[in-house]
Amino acid sequence: MTVNRIGLVVHGGRAEAVDAARTVRAWAAVHGVPCKDIDVWNDGGRHSSDEEVAAAGDPDLIVTLGGDGTFLRGARLAAHSDALVLGVDLGRVGFLTEVPARAVEQALDAIRDDRFTVDSRMLLTMRASRRLEVPSDMEGLMRYGRGPLLPPPQVRSDCEEDTEWGVPLHLYAVNDVVLEKLSRDRQVSVGVYVSGRLLASYSADALLVATPTGSTAYSFAAGGPVVSPRADALVFTPVAPHMTFSRSVVTAPNEAVGLRVLERSGQAAVSVDGQVRGVLEPGDWIGVYAAPARLRVVRLAPMDFYGRLRERMNLTDAPAAVADGTPPPLWSFRTPPPGDMAHLSLLPATLPGAEDAEPCAEAEDDDVAPAHGRA
Structure with missing residues (x-):
């Protein structure tokens, strides 16, 4: 290139x-x-x-x-x-x-x-019932000690604004879009829609929509599923909801997730990849969906x-399973896969450069708020 x-x-x-x-x-x-x-x-x-x-x-x-x-x-x-x-x-x-x-x-x-090679990753974008802004009297509280906030998202010029479908915002999320409470003593109440249909109304600390890439970040910390970054899907996860149904919902990439702040709820902050981008009032809403653009990562x-998941999350084997034997590190062989498995993505027995790999430095990366974890 x-x-x-x-x-x-x-x-x-x-x-x-x-x-x-x-x-x-x-x-x-x-x-x-x-x-x-x-x-x-x-x-x-x-x-x-x-x-x-x-x-x-x-x-x-x-x-x-x-x-x-x-x-x-x-x-x-x-x-x-x-x-x-x-x-x-x-x-x-x-x-x-x-x-x-x-x-x-x-x-x-x-x-x-x-x-x-190029690793193509799904991104999220969104529309909102109005332009996103952070009130000037709240900006100091929202900095988390990290300096000035990013400017408000611009409105996309290539999309049509619509009174019913909202304002198209010029932003992308690699990890997640999060709607979270602003008041410590009050949860945010939100109606959650999938493909335009009401799924449920939640009272929670936060509600987030993650990409597969972001499934190992904040969504994982909140109990969400681990999703292969090669997949295309939206992962909706409630954070500390006051209801029996507290599971994540994984949607198809062409199914938008809508989040509407209910009439008697408190204010809610909108964060994109850990960065606060706006504050919603009761009655406001955002619609999160797969972006037309893709993130192109060099591999x-x-x-x-x-393997990274096992290593970085310190996964350990069940004691009862260990007592019953030790599994080999890879479920594959050095010979090519048979014809009925040739279409599958299977890692080689030895990855190129594996012998040169070195552990990551232990220093904390302070670019992302700790509550939002890592991708």
Whole structure:
């Protein structure tokens, strides 16, 4: 692939991320590729994705240097510009990032030489009954010590506004869209719709709609299912609901999930990938659905998602099962699969580069609020 311009999203609080950024800049200089830092915190404020991408000259490759929180920042930018995103792993969990910092130069060589595949991930977008804004007197409370909020989402110019279907918002969620209570002593009451039909009314701390990628983040912490990132689905999960039915609901990708704040409910905050983007009043609503755009992630080798799940979540085997024997690490053989299984996705016995793998750094990635977990 011809790399015409690189955008860098760096976790500036980590020395190893700053060092890796120097390596990327040096590689870009050797190969004559313009390289520019993208920093949503510039000039004491925060900027929209369109502003950031335009300032960086519309890069076709965005490299993130940090943990999964830093990756989410870069992914938000990449989704708006249809750029590829390469995640360099300097975090603690690392479900999203692809390569260790010491291998970033080799990763860039592989991209230049077309020795990579593209992992296409589902994104979420939404409409709302009105434009999203955070009241000025609440902004200080919503910062969580992380500086100014992102600006209000812009209205999409390529979609028609409609009094019944609402305002189309120009934003993408990699992990999740969350509707959460603002008052500590009062839950939010919300009517939840799937494909236009009322599913149930919930009184809960929060209600979230996640992508398969985000199923291992906040949704997982709230008791939701683990969904393969290769799947296309919406995962609705209530958080601490006051009702008997507290299960997640997994919908088809063409089934929208609507969340309407009930008339006597308190206010509710709308968060996108852990970033507060607006406050809803009783009677307001949002509709969350699969975005027409996709996130395009660089993969240099087959992703062992379930191996990562076992390792990063510290999954252990049931004592009774261990007493009955030890399973082999892979359910596959070194010979090709038989014809009736040839269409399946089965990992090879040894993953390329597995012998070079190294554990993630234990430093916390402070780009994502801890309550929202990791992707």
